[in-house]
Amino acid sequence: MTQPQNTAAQAVDQNTVVSMRNVNKWFGQFHVLRDINLSVDKGERIVVCGPSGSGKSTLIRCLNRLEKHQDGDISVHGIELNNDVKNIDEIRREVGMVFQHFNLFPHLSILENCMLAPIWVRKTPRAEAEEIAMHFLTRVKIPEQASKYPGQLSGGQQQRVAIARALCMQPQLMLFDEPTSALDPEMIKEVLDTMVELADDGMTMICVTHEMGFARRVANRVIFMDEGQIVEQNEPEAFFNNPQSERTKLFLSQILGH
Amino acid sequence: MARKTIKTAPQKTGAKKNVSPVVDAQAGYVRTEAAPLLPPPPSEVGITGWLYKNIFASMSDFGSIGGAVKSILIAFLTVVLLYFLITQTIGLLDFAIFSAVWSDPQGLKREVCWTVEQGGALPIGWHAACWPYVQAKAKFIFYGAYPNEELWRVNLTYAVGAVMLAWVMIDRLPYRKIVGALLLTAYPVLATIMLTGGSFSISAGAIGTYTILGLVLITVGRLGNRGYFSGAFGDLAMVAGVFGWVLVLFAAVLALFSVDFSLAAIDTSDWGGLLITLVVAITGIVASLPLGILLALGRRSDMPVARFLSTVFIEFWRGVPLITVLFMASVMLPLFMPEGVNFDMLLRALIGVTLFSAAYMAEVVRGGLQAIDKGQYEGADAVGLSYWQSMRLIILPQALTHVIPGIVNTFIGLFKDTALVSIVGIFDLLGAAQSTLADPAWSTPVQGLTGYLVVAAIFFIFCFGMSRYSMYMEQKLSRSRNR
Numbered sequence: 066m067t068q069p070q071n072t073a074a075q076a077v078d079q080n081t082v083v084s085m086r087n088v089n090k091w092f093g094q095f096h097v098l099r100d101i102n103l104s105v106d107k108g109e110r111i112v113v114c115g116p117s118g119s120g121k122s123t124l125i126r127c128l129n130r131l132e133k134h135q136d137g138d139i140s141v142h143g144i145e146l147n148n149d150v151k152n153i154d155e156i157r158r159e160v161g162m163v164f165q166h167f168n169l170f171p172h173l174s175i176l177e178n179c180m181l182a183p184i185w186v187r188k189t190p191r192a193e194a195e196e197i198a199m200h201f202l203t204r205v206k207i208p209e210q211a212s213k214y215p216g217q218l219s220g221g222q223q224q225r226v227a228i229a230r231a232l233c234m235q236p237q238l239m240l241f242d243e244p245t246s247a248l249d250p251e252m253i254k255e256v257l258d259t260m261v262e263l264a265d266d267g268m269t270m271i272c273v274t275h276e277m278g279f280a281r282r283v284a285n286r287v288i289f290m291d292e293g294q295i296v297e298q299n300e301p302e303a304f305f306n307n308p309q310s311e312r313t314k315l316f317l318s319q320i321l322g323h
Numbered sequence: 324m325a326r327k328t329i330k331t332a333p334q335k336t337g338a339k340k341n342v343s344p345v346v347d348a349q350a351g352y353v354r355t356e357a358a359p360l361l362p363p364p365p366s367e368v369g370i371t372g373w374l375y376k377n378i379f380a381s382m383s384d385f386g387s388i389g390g391a392v393k394s395i396l397i398a399f400l401t402v403v404l405l406y407f408l409i410t411q412t413i414g415l416l417d418f419a420i421f422s423a424v425w426s427d428p429q430g431l432k433r434e435v436c437w438t439v440e441q442g443g444a445l446p447i448g449w450h451a452a453c454w455p456y457v458q459a460k461a462k463f464i465f466y467g468a469y470p471n472e473e474l475w476r477v478n479l480t481y482a483v484g485a486v487m488l489a490w491v492m493i494d495r496l497p498y499r500k501i502v503g504a505l506l507l508t509a510y511p512v513l514a515t516i517m518l519t520g521g522s523f524s525i526s527a528g529a530i531g532t533y534t535i536l537g538l539v540l541i542t543v544g545r546l547g548n549r550g551y552f553s554g555a556f557g558d559l560a561m562v563a564g565v566f567g568w569v570l571v572l573f574a575a576v577l578a579l580f581s582v583d584f585s586l587a588a589i590d591t592s593d594w595g596g597l598l599i600t601l602v603v604a605i606t607g608i609v610a611s612l613p614l615g616i617l618l619a620l621g622r623r624s625d626m627p628v629a630r631f632l633s634t635v636f637i638e639f640w641r642g643v644p645l646i647t648v649l650f651m652a653s654v655m656l657p658l659f660m661p662e663g664v665n666f667d668m669l670l671r672a673l674i675g676v677t678l679f680s681a682a683y684m685a686e687v688v689r690g691g692l693q694a695i696d697k698g699q700y701e702g703a704d705a706v707g708l709s710y711w712q713s714m715r716l717i718i719l720p721q722a723l724t725h726v727i728p729g730i731v732n733t734f735i736g737l738f739k740d741t742a743l744v745s746i747v748g749i750f751d752l753l754g755a756a757q758s759t760l761a762d763p764a765w766s767t768p769v770q771g772l773t774g775y776l777v778v779a780a781i782f783f784i785f786c787f788g789m790s791r792y793s794m795y796m797e798q799k800l801s802r803s804r805n806r
Contacts, residue, residue, distance in 0.1 A: 130704075
């Protein structure tokens with residue numbers, strides 16, 4: 066945290082939530098992230114898209130240290146992401162994450178899933194944690210399921226619980242890692258609606274998704290990745306109507322072509 | 324009925340009332356009425372259903388020659404096995420109950436179980452249990468050479484333990500967590516004092532040293548909590564704090580052990596029978612589970628040192644037979660000890676058995692840890708839980724539930740392996756029963772069978788009890804998760 070360039074960056078822009086500078090990452094021999102530079106401001110809603118294996122998920126998983134980057138600087142909320150466990154813990158407290166496969170805790174009830182982190186990480190008193198949990202469960206419109214277990218809920222409901230669980234930590238930034246890819250078509254809409262509401266409330270979000278309708282409607286910026294690089298980024302209108310690179314054009318023609 | 328609205332054709336077999344609907348290939352088909360919900364046929368429900376599913380299902384195929392032969396063979400096997408089951412059960416009941424000698428009112432001892440041929444009064448060919456022998460030897464089989472006038476101490480220890488255990492196991496009772504914690508902490512101290520008599524000669528200096536050292540470490544931990552140390556030293560200070568509490572508690576236990584409760588001291592070499600079996604088995608069970616969990620976590624740890632040490636420990640203890648461990652403990656260990664230091668033999672065996680089963684437990688738990696989806700670790704990480712929090716709250720509850728059968732398997736194995744301590748001169752249940760066979764006053768041909776029957780029955784009751792309780796736990800846990 067004492068690195069001068071970091072404090073300088075903070076001084077330049079208090080509004081920056083995420084800044085990645087020259088980030089590189091390898092899985093063994095495989096170069097997954099190549100020279101990533103990205104800065105996300107407070108309240109921005111970013112959609113990351115690209116073919117599978119392009120490093121989209123790895124990119125956002127680096128932001129809360131589910132994956133470790135080997136080269137370059139990442140700072141989240143002004144905290145430098147390095148090997149210091151304290152910094153990692155601090156960042157994870159401020160960053161919520163929603164996974165493709167929900168990753169709810171099956172041995173805990175919905176309410177307990179949501180109360181767990183506030184109680185153990187934020188040291189919130191039990192009663193207050195329950196209040197917070199019910200508040201966010203109401204917001205994702207499933208307060209009546211609070212006493213059930215994850216296995217008793219549909220996929221869409223589980224994903225909404227996962228969103229509520231992340232929100233209960235009252236994060237500054239939400240990461241979505243293909244939140245609708247494991248869902249039946251009928252359930253995608255309820256999850257996307259929840260995410261749209263969240264965006265309307267001004268939450269800073271980075272979403273990896275193939276839902277181009279969602280991207281058009283919600284995103285401030287769409288990022289296209291291929292082979293571990295950011296190939297193109299633009300506002301949704303310009304991105305979809307007037308893609309610049311050949312690779313983007315090919316990708317868009319393939320996913321929008323049918 | 325829906326069937327009327329569509330074209331139907333009779334089935335090929337034709338005999339059944341059921342007709343299968345055949346939809347006209349040219350016309351579109353729209354169902355206008357819901358198909359009726361019908362009750363299940365008798366082969367699915369009730370007594371008939373049960374009999375069909377559980378007994379006759381595999382022997383009712385007469386559709387082909389092969390099927391018919393198989394059905395007849397299975398029916399034949401079933402009858403033969405039933406015959407053996409019934410005759411064996413009757414034989415056992417006859418031996419243990421109907422033909423058995425139950426009492427010895429005249430004090431004849433061995434002669435009460437003698438046939439006419441052997442000089443007794445029983446008919447020629449009599450062969451059944453001799454219960455007066457068990458009555459006469461019961462005290463030795465259950466308590467060994469523990470003094471008669473002090474048996475109340477053992478019984479009281481049993482009673483307290485049984486009440487506490489029952490309290491923890493019955494779901495409806497209040498304060499179960501507190502009772503459980505006491506059962507794991509205060510009860511072992513109480514049991515040790517009650518059974519041995521306490522009042523060990525522990526120097527006040529040692530207790531004082533431990534206390535002071537503990538208090539110093541706690542203070543360091545407190546300072547660390549308030550942030551007087553930076554970086555890695557802060558974490559070290561926290562560890563020191565925890566260790567300090569352990570030391571202070573240890574000193575407190577030592578102090579309790581040195582208090583004179585005016586109970587007669589009873590050397591562990593006088594303990595025996597079921598008492599030894601229970602002490603060894605319960606200590607082993609209670610201590611090996613947490614130790615095994617730590618070893619399993621260590622073996623999967625990111626830290627190379629922890630991983631290496633855990634792996635070496637597990638592989639070493641799994642690689643040697645328990646008998647070797649016990650021989651090492653009884654013969655080799657004293658050679659390495661300084662002159663005059665005398666480690667209690669039972670304590671040595673306890674430690675050996677515990678470490679041995681901890682290694683097995685570690686591998687069972689590791690199996691459970693591997694069954695947990697990577698997403699669970701990531702989910703726990705992403706909400707900001709620390710390593711120990713995520714293990715305790717997320718990973719272990721699920722992993723241990725997965726491996727309840729394996730854990731209980733290890734427990735039951737350990738319970739029965741306690742019989743091996745008899746080879747280093749500790750008389751467990753089996754050893755004690757066996758040694759009573761040498762008494763000429765009760766020498767009869769059925770003495771051995773009767774004694775072994777009792778030992779087998781006692782072992783079976785405990786092991787079967789553990790097995791049933793584990794099944795109940797599995798059902799309870801899977802119910803609460805609806806999986």
